[in-house]
Amino acid sequence: MSEAEPSVTTAVSATADNVKAFVAGGFGGVCAVLVGHPFDLTKTRLQTAPSGTYTGAIDVVKKILVRDGVLGVYRGIVPPLLGVTPIFAVSFWAYDASKKLISALTKSDTLSTTQLAAAGFLSAVPSTAVTAPVERAKVLLQVQGQGLSEQKYKGVTGVLRHMYQEGGLRSVFRGSGATLARDGPGSAAYFAAYEVTKKALTPAGSSPSDLNLGSIICAGGVAGVAMWSLAIPPDVLKSRIQAAPKDTYSGILDCARKTIAQDGVAALWKGFGPAMARAFPANAATFLGSVATIYLQGIID
Template identity: 30%
Template sequence: MTAQGQSTAGSSPVYTVFRHVRYENLVAGVSGGVLSNLALHPLDLVKIRFAVNDGLELRPKYKGIVHCLTTIWKIDGLRGLYQGVTPNVWGAGLSWGLYFFFYNAIKSYKTEGRTERLEAAEYLISAAEAGAMTLCITNPLWVTKTRLMLQYDVVSPSQRQYKGMMDALVKIYKFEGVRGLYKGFVPGLIGTSHGALQFMAYELLKVKYNTHINRLPDAQLSTVEYILVAATSKIFAVAATYPYQVVRARLQDQHNFYDGVLDVIKRTWRKEGIIGFYKGIVPNLIRVTPACCITFLVYENVSHFLLALKGEEKQV
């Protein structure tokens, strides 16, 4: 047995995993998540409003994406288009940062001592594990974001239920407890399949593309190539998993009450049919596709830059 083998055998699994943790992945992921969500937050607002549109009288009626944006702008101006931006940016930054952080640590741990690349199923499982760990930390921020985005027109801003992110977090915890902060957690957990499918597709597309043009599998792509690979993987993941986002948004909505995931599914199906589970998918695709491209582009370049400063190669 080699000295390395003895060291590995004598180390706890947790310690072994943490040897693969790199702060560069966290910093790069946070940078990408924050920039993309700041740029495209208004479209996320539109998606949430369409996703919860279940016919309640109190909800504004929108004829489409442009009408929704212009209506919000006329009533509340730029501030209205950025309702919920604080928890969204915090949530997106932390989510992407932690996701890349956990994902790369798990993936590096699984490839230690191996010469062959991970299989598609291993990429899928690694991404799902990273997504579940991230959601445990960030779910309260997503509940807060949804609540802030669903504060409709009132006589004055002072009458709003929540004054901001911290006020919402405190009030949700005060009146609904920890359970309130983790509303939508189950569909969110199911939704880790979205990230898992996206990361699996992203990893495989990069390798297949490099191999196809006779480059090393781990070679860095150009800006255009990263954008195309990221967009393709995102569209694939959204098409496969969007209904969970509708279910999660409805569970987190303060204007309607459901007994749980099954209750949301039953009521949505009964009242709206299959279309109900895809409400908001168009503004979602318009938002998440460029957001994903920005996030992955920033992440890849920042992580390559930070690792180059340390004289290390980025692991794929």
């Protein structure tokens, strides 16, 4: 056997692992959107509506149902459904690659919780390039028709055309800084909590990779709760920046200052209830979907 053969085999194996992480993350993301979108819509409307528009999450849902019917709770779902595969695929791929990078730098096969959190934070950097424009389109579709406002967009094509005509790529990527401010710490907590919970649920002498689906669902749900426990304030600012007319805010700090001045510090936690209600089931579905995909890939292989 030549010396080149082991390196070729290693490269092929690494590529296969990356592809599996990419596909698994994408399918897991679709599951998360289908389960969690009504909660996300409620959260976004609470975050962006003028003070006094709603009395709470239940009032948001009630008004959506009265105005738009049952399908109204899925308003704005097309952008995240179209974008969720690349978003989650890039996130899971970047997390897997970041773990390998940190492992190589530390020359350790077992990463600490802090190192896992660092890998999670790094995973948010490339995924923000996909997440920010998808979230911008989603938010604009979710908030239109809120209160007595007109419905400007008739679908994804309309909202994308509006964003680009408003200010080119700068408009399309509005809120990228706030998106990273949310997803960096959020992803750190997300992946670290998932790994720690899996380890805690693993019986002595067993491997976390052998956990049953019930444990995977639990770990995924805990990961979602951990993420959104940190992510709400930057998520509020992201939603406001992305929903507001051009030049309303000069950046995330200006948005924070104006939000606090107008509505008080408590405004930074608007939508906390729906976000936490969504966190466990949506993220349990994410990891369940990703693990099921990897399992099916193993059968096919």
